[in-house]
Amino acid sequence: MxxxxxxxxxxxxxxxxxxxxxxxxxxxxxxxxxxxxxxxxxxxxxxxxxxxxxxxxxxxxxxxxxxxxxxxxxxxxxxxxxxxQGTPEALSRIQKAFQDHHGLQCGFCTPGMVMAIADLLAHHPLETDDQIREGLSGNLCRCTGYINIIAAVRELARERGPLT
Amino acid sequence: MNKPDYSDVVMRPKLVGKRIKRTEDLRLLTGTGEYVDDVQAAGMVHVAIRRSDRPHARIIAVDAHAAFDIPGVIGVYDMTDFEGECEPAVPTSRMKDYYATPTWPLARGKVRYVGEPVVAVVAESRYAAEDALDHIVIDYEPLPFAIRQVDAVKDDAPLLHEEAGTNVIVRREFVRGDVEEVFRTAPHKVGGTFRMTRKCPSPMENRSYMAQWDKRNRALTLYSASNIPGVVRDVLSGCLGLSSHQLRVIAPDVGGSFGGKGSLYSEEMLVCLLARKLQRPVKYVADRLEDLAAMSQAFDELIEAELAFDDEGRFLGLRADVIGDVGAFSIYPWTAALETVQVISFLPGPYKTEAYHGRIRGVLTPKPPTGPYRGVGRPSSTLAMERLVDMAARKIGMDPAEIRRRNLVRREDFPYRTAPGIIWDQSAFLECLEGACAALDYPALLDRRDAMRAEGRWVGLGFASYAELTGIGSRISVAPGMPINTGTETANISIDATGVVTAAFGVASHGQGLETTLAQIIADELGCAMADIIVLHGDSSLVPMSTGTYASRSAVLGGGAATVTSRGLKAKVLRMAALLMEQQTGDLDLHDSTVTSRASNQSLTIKEIAKAVYNQMGRIPRDQREDLVFQETYDPYLGTACSSTHLCMLEVDPGTFGVRILDYVVSEDCGRIINPMIVDGQVHGAVAQGIGAALLEEVIHDGEGQSVAASLADYLLPVATDIPDIAIVHIEAELPNNVGGFRGMGEGGTIGAPAAIANAISDALAPLGVEVNKLPATPDRLFALVRAARQDKPPAE
The missing domain is CATH 3.10.20.30 (Beta-grasp domain)
Known part of the structure; x- marks a missing residue:
């Protein structure tokens, strides 16, 4: 450089x-x-x-x-x-799912996770947990063991329905 | 028997025990949290650090001449620039044969590991500061070193700290019973060499510090990504010659620690000294390479252990000789005893083991110091013990669940004093084991394993049972006579003139959600709405003495302090309400922020009471008026056992030697649960770290003392595809003997998972005669073990 x-x-x-x-x-x-x-x-x-x-x-x-x-x-x-994405007064749908499912602890990876998930939801089927895990595998979280993040994405993908 | 009639009891909804959504989340989810690197100040300058590239060398000269040619560079400093401006931090202890290494802001005279800070550049931007690093020439005289603990422990090994006269700076030994005789006469023995290699805690936020000098008050504020701001305040004020009200340490939002931000760092001293010297705000943010190289590291004991047992599988004796590689320094404030001594303190685990001999030597090596990391010592001790238990079961053809059932400390044995002197108060040891078996339908699980094995697949299952001491009070110290008191926690709770509640603690939440859980407790105990409570933490100025959040203490000690302090404050509120209502306090209840009288129809809200106390002159007789403020300190004295059994099934791929976890259950007793959602999150995260330690993570120093891990592409943290679903069974069989009934539970998953996985892989590869005693069980390590077993000779390493 x-x-x-x-x-x-x-x-x-x-x-x-x-x-x-x-x-x-x-x-x-x-x-x-x-x-x-x-x-x-x-x-x-x-x-x-x-x-x-x-x-x-x-x-x-x-x-x-x-x-x-x-x-x-x-x-x-x-x-x-x-x-x-959203504000403390009006969380976005992804942010709300994170809070509901306890998808964050220290919160440091969370903004990146949320932005990555916005892309996943827009472009990927996310029909199975394996697909969700694969989709999240480019973002590290040291606190949650991913399980509650996966739960949040599962709910968001179900709500979204199949990609058209 | 008649059912009791509760129809006259008004059931009040309780918040403790409920899945309350976290109040922290709103800011953390929206990018409005404030981590140290987000803190800005006018005139702020930036530090970049030139670190040692030598494991052991004398600093002959530092030539920083050319660095000043870089535009924006303000100053270049080595340790000689700070002589006379600070004293070192010394992690003292009364332990026999212990040597407390001093910690300075920069390397002084010598460097002792690759990554040690040597020269600091201050510049207008971080970019300029980093440019300047390349223009600094450090002349070193190389010194001999012993990088492996087995070499460093030898009498003729090169010394890292000559003043110590030895590299062995910690020695402890625990003996109970005639161990020699037990082993001489025991029908069966198993033994082995067990090792958890070095780990880096690797929180997602790297270490970050910003110090600001306030000319007006001649005082420093240090923003530190620390989970021990109170400890840092106390020691740094001494090192810098400031009175403690001239130093305030604030840990704002902290992006995880796992122990890695739980010790004093040279860089914290450095930014404080620079801010005072330059009278400007000074920021230093470590990059990932720096944290992989210089954050406190974990584990790294070599454990030779042996278990004696009888034909019935009953344990007769246990002995272990351990060499702990403590790195180049004894870490402040915990000392080098923290990680090492816990290995032999907890080796017998949750089992009745009458005869015991455990010996540890903690030895200096040219590596970053080891320090706290989730589990501390017990991931290593549990790996050794649980492997021995499975080896014993296999030797006498006993089921691994059954041999544990026969040896776990039982309800009638509590309180049980272990051979090293740990008291297990009472916890559901056996119930956790049975809970794990029931959750995965153990007989069916065995059938599934056997069916898959019959297809030629390498499938195995493994248990790990353990107990840990959490919420430790003033009776027990990490190192006798160490510089801090970890055994108490203070809460100051006040109701202000507008009727809202401010609760200040010495804890420092960094992902645990204490703003939520402590508010749950206060809401229940005080009888106010959760929305009216703000919990303050992570700031050394909040209560007179504080340490922080570590060692699974904050639910027990913080929760206990919240409970006793809320009760004291509630009594004050009721006394004031009684005066205002002209009622007896005994006839008053406080719920939902409202005091009601059972003897009359009167009621007053907390807001009305606060207004009367503070703002309405004369409403309460002058001599009876009390401020609505209460402060109390809680000390659980001994601490309380938290126990668990992990059970998992996994498969080793015979082509890639990768491990895939098929089933995982954690069955645990953490006492009364404050927020089940948060407890489950802690279990998930801790197990994930245990899986990382078991399969992926390893800090490797090569023969030249260089760390091989330079990025997170080398030091592998678990990703979403590595972590299976984790079933959790909560058992609240017996409440511990402390206020609130809470046990600490944040670390357990990391204690149990490595041992359970090592046992499961050993079970999967049992047909080949492979035992996995060293973690992580990486594909190349498993490949070497399998190949050696097939060729019937020991593996190369």
């Missing part, structure tokens, strides 16, 4: 419906840009290797690891983070 440079580049991204323009170092990670540039600290960083999935966000409608993208790669794209 190149060292510090004064050559800042302009980037414009739309995050949770709001468009932001900033001048940033080209090497800045998207995860750092969201967290420290835009103050959206709901996206968490667990490994910066793309392994743990805590930093999962939605880019152009599909889930992506924000630690594996440079912020400049998001130029012109639509991003959704956990802050776009």
């Amino acid at each position: 190149s060292e510090h440079t004064d050559d800042l580049v302009a980037v414009t991204v739309t995050v949770n419906g709001m468009t932001h323009s900033r001048r940033i170092e080209p090497r800045m990670l998207l995860s750092d840009f969201l967290r420290h540039g835009l103050g959206l600290t709901g996206t968490h960083v667990g490994c910066e290797h793309g392994v743990c999935g805590a930093c999962t966000i939605s880019v152009g409608g599909r889930s992506a690891r924000s630690c594996l993208m440079l912020a400049v790669m998001a130029e012109g794209l639509e991003i959704e983070t956990i802050e776009g």
Whole structure:
């Protein structure tokens, strides 16, 4: 990775419906840009290797690891983070299922889980527990043993019905 | 017999025992929680740390000249820059033959493991600070070292801490009965070498610290991803020469710990020193490589153990010689005794074993220090004991459930004093075993196993029964004379002028949901609505003395403190209500935030009472008025047993040597359950960590002292496809002798699962004569065992 440079580049991204323009170092990670540039600290960083999935966000409608993208790669794209899902006053359906099923403990992996599940529900059949487990296997959780997360997704998939 | 008539009793709904949804969840689910790295401050600077790449070397010189060429770099510091500004943290203990290694903010004179912090760079951004690391040149003089504990323990081994005069800094021994004689005359003996290799606790949030110097008050605030903020406050104020009201340690939302954030770290001292030196907010956030390299690690004992028993399968004697690899330092505040001594303290487990000889030597090696990790010592001791139990059963052709049934401490034996001196108060040891067998229909399970085996499949089942001491009071210390008191917990509960309840504790919830469970207890005991209660925790300034949340203590001690303090406060509320209503307190009830009088039709809400006490001058006679505040400390003294049996069936793939768990049940007695949803979540998570320890996770240091695990792609944590459904049986057979009747239960799953899995794999591979005594049972390790068994020679390792 190149060292510090004064050559800042302009980037414009739309995050949770709001468009932001900033001048940033080209090497800045998207995860750092969201967290420290835009103050959206709901996206968490667990490994910066793309392994743990805590930093999962939605880019152009599909889930992506924000630690594996440079912020400049998001130029012109639509991003959704956990802050776009729901609020403490009005949880999204996925967030509500997590609370109902106790799908979180320390909460650190949770934003990434929720964003990954939004993608799974939109694009994957999730007809069996094996399929749900497979779908969740890219996101690490150290607290729950996944069992209650699987229960939450099972309920969400049942509610959604078969993919059309 | 007539049914009692309860028709005149008003049944009040209780919150304790109910699946109450967590109040923490709203912020954590929506990205509005606040973890340390989310904390911002104007003028904040960032630290990156150059860590040792040598296992043992003298620091000759540090040349940081070129680092200052990086734009944004503010300063570069090694230990010489802090001399005279701090004292080390020393984990003292009265233990005989113990040496307490000092912990400094950066390596002082020498480095003693790969990953030890040596030089700190402070810069305007983390990016700049990391750039500068590459421009620092450290001149080392390599020193000899012994990386394996069997070598480090030798008399002529190179010394890591010369002042200690030895690498063996902890020695303990427990003896009961004439063990030699028992083993000389016993009809049967089994034995082996057992080992849980090193683990990294690996919470999803890495260690994170931010220190802020307040010029106005000449005081520091440290935001720390810690589960022991009170301990950190007490020790750091001493190290930094501050009075304790000049240091406040706040653990905001903490992204898991599992013990890894439960000790004092050099980096916490470092950010405090830098914040004071620079008079600016200073943040340091470890990356995953740093936490894999330098977070406190787990286990790593080499256990030689032997069990003597008779033809009936009754245990006659047990002996063990253990070498614990404690890493390069004795960790603050727990000491190097924490992990090591527990192995021999708990080795006899839940069984009656009259003759016992356990010996441990804790030896320094050039690796990160071992410290608390979910289960502490007992995953290792349970692996050894439960393997011995299964080996014994196999030797005399007895069913593994039956041999456990014959040896478990029974109801009539409680309280039972184990050979190392642990008191089992009373717990459902036997009922847990029977519960596990019933849940999976044990006879049918055996038939299923045998049917699959008949098809040539490698299928086996395994038990693990264990007991742990939880909620330990002031009678028992991890290390005698250690610097902290783990045996008490204080609650301060107040009702303010608007009638809402603020409950402050010394615990530090980091995923356990204590804001919810403690509020459940207070709501029941005080008689107020849960929505009117806020639980404060994770802040050293809340109560006069606090430690935090660890060692399965918070339900027992925090719950106990919540109970006794609520009761004291309730008495005050009733006294004030009695004055206001002109009634006797004995005629008053407090439920649903309302005091009602049985002798009249009067009622007053807590809000009305608070208004009268605080805001309405003269309503209560001046000499009888009391603030609605109560503080009480709870000490359970001995602690209470939590017990469990795990039973699982699994299959080893003869092609890949991967293990697939088919069935899993945990049958446990954790006393009175506060919130069954949370208890089940703790069991799931702890079993998952046990499965990780049994099958996947291993910190490996090569012969050069380098850790092979650099990322979570090397150090494998369980993913969703690794964890089976887990059935849970709750047994509340006997309530323990403490306030509230709660037992601690957060760690048990990690204690039982490795042993159950090792037993099940050994059962699956029994036709080949393979015994699995070292975990994790990775595919390559199983392959080597099977190949060696087929060639009838011992495996290479």
